[in-house]
Amino acid sequence: MTALRLSPAVAEAFPDALIAVVTATGLRGREPWPATTAAQEDLEQQLAAGTWAPADENDPRIQAWHTAYRSFGTNPRRIRPSVDALGRRLAKKGSLPRINPAVDSYNTVSVRHGLPAGAFDLAHVTGDIEIRYADGDEAFTPLGEPDTVETPKTGEIIYTDTTDVLTRHWNHRDAHRTRVTEDATNVVFVLETLHATRDEHLLKTAAGELQDLLTEHSAQSAVHYLSPAHPHVTIGGHASARPA
Numbered sequence: 001m002t003a004l005r006l007s008p009a010v011a012e013a014f015p016d017a018l019i020a021v022v023t024a025t026g027l028r029g030r031e032p033w034p035a036t037t038a039a040q041e042d043l044e045q046q047l048a049a050g051t052w053a054p055a056d057e058n059d060p061r062i063q064a065w066h067t068a069y070r071s072f073g074t075n076p077r078r079i080r081p082s083v084d085a086l087g088r089r090l091a092k093k094g095s096l097p098r099i100n101p102a103v104d105s106y107n108t109v110s111v112r113h114g115l116p117a118g119a120f121d122l123a124h125v126t127g128d129i130e131i132r133y134a135d136g137d138e139a140f141t142p143l144g145e146p147d148t149v150e151t152p153k154t155g156e157i158i159y160t161d162t163t164d165v166l167t168r169h170w171n172h173r174d175a176h177r178t179r180v181t182e183d184a185t186n187v188v189f190v191l192e193t194l195h196a197t198r199d200e201h202l203l204k205t206a207a208g209e210l211q212d213l214l215t216e217h218s219a220q221s222a223v224h225y226l227s228p229a230h231p232h233v234t235i236g237g238h239a240s241a242r243p244a
Contacts, residue, residue: 002188002234003235004128004188004232004233004235006019008231009133011228011231014068017192017193017228018193018225019190019225020190020192020206021189021223021224022188022189022190022221023221023224023235024214025219025221027102027186029101029180030183033104033216033217035216036104039108040098043096055083057076061195062081072157072170074153079169081169081171082118082171082173083117086111096108096111100180102119102214103180105213106189110191113191115199116192117171118167119187119189121178124178125178125188126161126162129188131170132157134152136151136153136154138152139165140165141176142176143176146176156168157170163177
């Protein structure tokens with residue numbers, strides 16, 4: 001069992017934050033996921049037809065993350081929140097990246113709803129996961145760069161376990177060690193908003209869509225919610241559950 005915690009300092013600074021924590025065990029990432037493929041293609045077709053466009057930095061959902069990034073010393077136009085970067089890439093190229101089914105699933109849900117998303121392979125997580133301010137002496141190895149080691153700035157918000165940093169700048173980029181591959185079988189996904197009073201229904205809809213994509217290709221799945229009022233969840237080994 002793994003705990004996922006929101007630190008008291010981050011909870012105090014972002015009192016309206018809400019994070020959907022979607023878990024899946026027994027994932028089968030090497031079989032076809034036709035529903036995920038269809039969801040990707042549907043978004044791309046809507047974009048091409050001009051009937052939908054990804055949220056950009058003028059959208060309140062993205063603006064909130066830009067404001068948050070600036071609050072901990074990150075320039076969000078140079079180092080962008082994941083959903084902002086993904087939306088810009090989609091708008092420019094007209095297509096979403098194809099990585100593997102699990103990653104493609106959360107990317108699609110993320111950009112559809114304008115909510116940052118990420119995921120960790122729990123087989124490579126050590127101890128518990130915490131969202132906290134960096135001390136400035138942690139280590140981070142970026143996704144796709146296994147020989148690179150970075151040190152987050154003091155005060156930067158990070159996801160970390162007992163070994164090192166899992167995500168820098170709250171949701172900019174995940175670590176190489178806990179990346180989700182086709183062989184990952186026990187994965188935790190996160191979807192995030194800083195304005196639960198506005199976005200709670202949107203977040204729960206997105207979490208439900210992601211769980212639907214995962215359920216057909218996993219043994220068990222569950223959705224939990226992390227917030228300043230409920231800053232601790234235990235994940236792993238749950239039966240299938242739906243958001244309230």
